[in-house]
Amino acid sequence: xxxxxxxxxxxxxxxxxxxxxxxxxxxxxxxxxxxxxxxxxxxxxxxxxxxxxxxxxxxxxxxxxxxxxxxxxxxxxxxxxxxxxxxxxxxxxxxxxxxxxxxxxxxxxxxxxxxxxxxxxxxxxxxxxxxxxxxxxxxxxxxxxxxxxxxxxxxxxxxxxxxxxxxxxxxxxxxxxxxxxxxxxxxxxxxxxxxxxxxxxxxxxxxxxxxxxxxxxxxxxxxxxxxxxxxxxxxxxxxxxxxxxxxxxxxxxxxxxxxxxxxxxxxxxxxxxxxxxxxxxxxxxxxxxxxxxxxxxxxxxxxxxxxxxxxxxxxxxxxxxxxxxxxxxxxxxxxxxxxxxxxxxxxxxxxxxxxxxxxxxxxxxxxxxxxxxxxxxxxxxxxxxxxxxxxxxxxxxxxxxxxx
Numbered sequence: 001x002x003x004x005x006x007x008x009x010x011x012x013x014x015x016x017x018x019x020x021x022x023x024x025x026x027x028x029x030x031x032x033x034x035x036x037x038x039x040x041x042x043x044x045x046x047x048x049x050x051x052x053x054x055x056x057x058x059x060x061x062x063x064x065x066x067x068x069x070x071x072x073x074x075x076x077x078x079x080x081x082x083x084x085x086x087x088x089x090x091x092x093x094x095x096x097x098x099x100x101x102x103x104x105x106x107x108x109x110x111x112x113x114x115x116x117x118x119x120x121x122x123x124x125x126x127x128x129x130x131x132x133x134x135x136x137x138x139x140x141x142x143x144x145x146x147x148x149x150x151x152x153x154x155x156x157x158x159x160x161x162x163x164x165x166x167x168x169x170x171x172x173x174x175x176x177x178x179x180x181x182x183x184x185x186x187x188x189x190x191x192x193x194x195x196x197x198x199x200x201x202x203x204x205x206x207x208x209x210x211x212x213x214x215x216x217x218x219x220x221x222x223x224x225x226x227x228x229x230x231x232x233x234x235x236x237x238x239x240x241x242x243x244x245x246x247x248x249x250x251x252x253x254x255x256x257x258x259x260x261x262x263x264x265x266x267x268x269x270x271x272x273x274x275x276x277x278x279x280x281x282x283x284x285x286x287x288x289x290x291x292x293x294x295x296x297x298x299x300x301x302x303x304x305x306x307x308x309x310x311x312x313x314x315x316x317x318x319x320x321x322x323x324x325x326x327x328x329x330x331x332x333x334x335x336x337x338x339x340x341x342x343x344x345x346x347x348x349x350x351x352x353x354x355x356x357x358x359x360x361x362x363x364x365x366x367x368x369x370x371x372x373x374x375x376x377x378x379x380x381x382x383x384x385x386x387x388x389x390x391x392x393x394x395x396x397x398x399x400x401x402x403x404x
Contacts, residue, residue, distance in 0.1 A: 294337025
């Protein structure tokens with residue numbers, strides 16, 4: 001009997017154990033909340049997107065105003081995504097707004113039915129990558145052909161914009177190379193493209209490398225290996241244009257059909273294209289110019305220079321007497337005054353004499369100070385290694401570690 005009792009007890013224990021495991025397996029956590037996902041459409045505000053999700057106007061007002069304290073919704077873009085967390089009574093408990101893959105801005109309801117904000121940040125690491133190519137049709141296409149993010153092309157042109165006019169200067173066969181940062185998540189998946197750390201452009205008569213350096217004051221710019229700034233006093237051109245329709249010098253005027261001297265350069269561009277100040281200065285004229293250039297802006301710069309921007313459709317926000325910086329938008333392309341089509345007339349005066357903008361002898365910005373030269377040269381040596389060897393590195397917590 002003792003033997004049968006032992007067998008019975010053993011079977012009972014096995015049955016109870018299996019039953020317990022089955023019950024444990026059948027326990028499933030049920031999320032008591034519901035979720036609504038969405039993304040902003042072109043021209044849509046977050047408030048309108050939330051209203052379209054059948055959220056009442058009062059709640060939308062509270063959520064949007066609270067979110068605005070941690071993220072300026074004026075910076076919203078199409079495809080920015082959001083998530084709304086609510087319960088079965090349709091009470092909103094959380095709004096999550098995601099303008100990019102790294103930052104999530106949250107508005108959360110607490111136990112006292114009050115909303116508070118927080119920011120969730122995705123943990124990322126920085127990798128350094130190198131890409132190089134040869135231009136066949138355009139820099140943009142050449143960058144895409146390397147498999148890199150096409151946004152790098154825009155960053156690249158910003159570095160060399162004082163030396164190279166990428167609308168007319170590039171030739172088939174020109175070569176480029178760049179070392180740049182990307183952010184990756186904990187799984188090693190790409191998140192976004194960061195800064196270009198070193199960039200090289202080579203064409204006939206020009207072959208230079210720009211190095212990214214942050215000085216002791218926290219100002220970041222690009223310099224050549226001797227510490228000379230790539231930034232110049234004047235931009236090569238004041239806008240993104242289609243083509244140059246008229247150069248500096250003698251020509252047959254397109255309206256009068258008479259020979260005349262053209263004291264500037266005409267850039268054909270789409271109506272409304274932004275026009276940038278080509279150098280720091282002060283606005284000395286913004287109005288209608290009776291000398292045929294219609295809506296016109298003039299800016300006075302250092303060392304006796306003045307720039308003129310004519311045929312504008314409308315002006316920027318700057319008035320006479322306002323200081324402007326290089327790249328500030330001072331107007332938009334139009335065809336006002338004596339003009340046959342949308343374009344910008346651009347003139348540079350030096351001590352009241354018009355000079356050819358395309359032949360301007362540009363002046364570089366401040367060079368690296370002597371006291372920082374050793375630190376700068378160490379940066380250059382490190383970046384040269386990446387450019388030459390194509391090393392890939394990771395900076396966990398801002399500490400550089402070489403891949404083995």
